[in-house]
Amino acid sequence: MSGGAEQPDRRAFLALAAAAGVTTAMTATHAQAQGGAARSAYADATVVDPRLVAFSNGRELDTARLVVEGEVPADLAGGFFRNGPAMFEREGVRYRHWFDGDGLMQRWRIHDGAVSYRSRFIQTSKYALENAASRFLLPVSGGGITPTAAFTGANSTNPSNTSVISMGGETWALWEGGSAMRLDPETLDTLGLVRWNSEIDGAPFSAHPRRGDDGRLWNVGSLGQRVLLYRLGRSGELEKFKIQPLGQEGYFHDFLLTRRSLVLIQCSTRTQGVRSFESGSFGSLRAAPDKPMRVHVFDRETFELVRESELPSGFAFHFGNAWEEDDGTINFDIVHSPDGDLMLEFFKPMSGLFPAWQAVSYRASLPPRGAPRFERLQDRVEFPTINPRFETRRNRYVYATAFQNPARQDWFDAVVKIDLERGGNQYFDYGPDWMVEEHVFVPRPGAQDEDDGWLVGTALNWTAQKSALTIFDAARPGDGFIARAWLDTPMPLGLHGHFRTG
Amino acid sequence: MRRIERLVCVLMLAALPSCTHAQQPTEMTKGRYALTLRVEGVRSASGQLRAELLGRSQDGEAPRRISFGVQDAVAGTNVMVFPDLPAGDYAVQLFHDENANGKVDMNVIGVPLEGYGFSNVPVVQGGIPPFDVMKVSVAADASATAVLVYAP
Numbered sequence: 001m002s003g004g005a006e007q008p009d010r011r012a013f014l015a016l017a018a019a020a021g022v023t024t025a026m027t028a029t030h031a032q033a034q035g036g037a038a039r040s041a042y043a044d045a046t047v048v049d050p051r052l053v054a055f056s057n058g059r060e061l062d063t064a065r066l067v068v069e070g071e072v073p074a075d076l077a078g079g080f081f082r083n084g085p086a087m088f089e090r091e092g093v094r095y096r097h098w099f100d101g102d103g104l105m106q107r108w109r110i111h112d113g114a115v116s117y118r119s120r121f122i123q124t125s126k127y128a129l130e131n132a133a134s135r136f137l138l139p140v141s142g143g144g145i146t147p148t149a150a151f152t153g154a155n156s157t158n159p160s161n162t163s164v165i166s167m168g169g170e171t172w173a174l175w176e177g178g179s180a181m182r183l184d185p186e187t188l189d190t191l192g193l194v195r196w197n198s199e200i201d202g203a204p205f206s207a208h209p210r211r212g213d214d215g216r217l218w219n220v221g222s223l224g225q226r227v228l229l230y231r232l233g234r235s236g237e238l239e240k241f242k243i244q245p246l247g248q249e250g251y252f253h254d255f256l257l258t259r260r261s262l263v264l265i266q267c268s269t270r271t272q273g274v275r276s277f278e279s280g281s282f283g284s285l286r287a288a289p290d291k292p293m294r295v296h297v298f299d300r301e302t303f304e305l306v307r308e309s310e311l312p313s314g315f316a317f318h319f320g321n322a323w324e325e326d327d328g329t330i331n332f333d334i335v336h337s338p339d340g341d342l343m344l345e346f347f348k349p350m351s352g353l354f355p356a357w358q359a360v361s362y363r364a365s366l367p368p369r370g371a372p373r374f375e376r377l378q379d380r381v382e383f384p385t386i387n388p389r390f391e392t393r394r395n396r397y398v399y400a401t402a403f404q405n406p407a408r409q410d411w412f413d414a415v416v417k418i419d420l421e422r423g424g425n426q427y428f429d430y431g432p433d434w435m436v437e438e439h440v441f442v443p444r445p446g447a448q449d450e451d452d453g454w455l456v457g458t459a460l461n462w463t464a465q466k467s468a469l470t471i472f473d474a475a476r477p478g479d480g481f482i483a484r485a486w487l488d489t490p491m492p493l494g495l496h497g498h499f500r501t502g
Numbered sequence: 503m504r505r506i507e508r509l510v511c512v513l514m515l516a517a518l519p520s521c522t523h524a525q526q527p528t529e530m531t532k533g534r535y536a537l538t539l540r541v542e543g544v545r546s547a548s549g550q551l552r553a554e555l556l557g558r559s560q561d562g563e564a565p566r567r568i569s570f571g572v573q574d575a576v577a578g579t580n581v582m583v584f585p586d587l588p589a590g591d592y593a594v595q596l597f598h599d600e601n602a603n604g605k606v607d608m609n610v611i612g613v614p615l616e617g618y619g620f621s622n623v624p625v626v627q628g629g630i631p632p633f634d635v636m637k638v639s640v641a642a643d644a645s646a647t648a649v650l651v652y653a654p
Contacts (some may be wrong), residue, residue: 046610118574124654125654146626147625148625150625150626150627150651151628152626152652152653152654153611153613153653154613154629154649155613155653155654156653156654158654181598198607198611198615199609200609200610201615201653202609202613202615202654203609203610203611204651
């Protein structure tokens, strides 16, 4: 069915409407009241809690030369890009879910030992309309906004706010419900939606595409009880796509790639109640503790189903890496939460509360037959990343955000280097003033060893009310950082980052 | 499936040759009225507007198709006339066949890739609204407005 047309159906069409958080049975006054209430709770909380600047509106900024502590490595050159939701409030109305904010692309450019900064809102169709109107016109996934602009499907509400990759000469900003957005990596100007052909124009393209060692890129898109599988060539051209049934619903955000397989893992969730526009699609996504997580292994060339398996009930946003043995055993790491209601946690930041962080990192091994095996690696982690040259290969290290102070209930205060083979994790403790975002691995030019490079990431210092980029020797993050570049202002906490070399 | 099937139904309009415009009421059509549809938001003069006039069905199920109209698109506001109608409730659904291939192009999950709209619906919200939302009551010559929406 690759490249073939599927009959359009009403269910799918309406599913998109529901993804946008809209049904025909809308009660506008109720929604406005909810948006207003969340804003007021947030406004009250920020008076006493300066950490909540982490969830305030971001802004467009250019800073030519940041104040640098330490010495930026001379052979580290490129841009650290970070995407994330950053427009949460307009005219007194505040979104209800953190993941609904419009995407702000930030770039910390490192060159000749100096660091500059630029941020730009991604000019989606939604952002342009709402910016012109100075108010929200369309709900995203968390509901609560009365739709007052026309929409045709998910791209009408696409906030382009989740992650970022390099594709040839372009930077792509990704969401998961609709198309990728093309940006100019130099100016951060928005160039337009990624379009391949009319069949999949506007279809969901998830936020965590994975690159094979041959440079090709694989991705998935959620269609409810089905999945859209993609393979792109090295320059971003569409090589193949196919829709495969999953036999059940179940949320997924990330997936895994090995040299042979594409592994999709569905969370233990089901959609409950009416997907009203007050609750949005996220508000109706509920734990199904009776349901195991469902693993679907597809051949990465043919997209045919190879086998299916199960993992313990729960929720997983992210995986670090997967690699496959000759006998078909698939080894991977997973950040797994027993709480299937994890998506609901991220309503909290919009009303001035912090999400509960319970997810645990496990090393998992999925044999061709029989039960999977697990080894607990690290409690309370998120945002696992690896040396990108080791994707689909046997990796020894995973980097993640973590907690060093067990009393912290707000946000990550550390980065961890997890050693999958010998244990003895290394930590860098940012300290009590910091809220730590995802860090990414940048290989040193000419490096062979897996941990020969830098770990680069951003964090928000809430006492100084400033954001900063910190650079570590990735072999020894526990020894302290090499350099830190300070912005003179706070930026809201972002989601995923990417380092574009050069 | 009904709503999208109806949208797909519009797709077949191209195969039918007749046009509704340029007809004038005559003595033969006394007691019959014209419905004038003002179509706003047409983004280009490419291709045609293809519209389907719907009437209430007897059994309360899908509205039935009464007639259709096809005319070359003009950027901005277009006027389509459905003449010679007995008094009653009507609705219009239409799309802008910009590439003039005679069908409403959709992606694999059923999102229209060409502009579309409905009588009495100033702000399209995804799929095809219920008949009563789109309906125009015709007891004399009547008019209604549709505003097209295009996928981003």
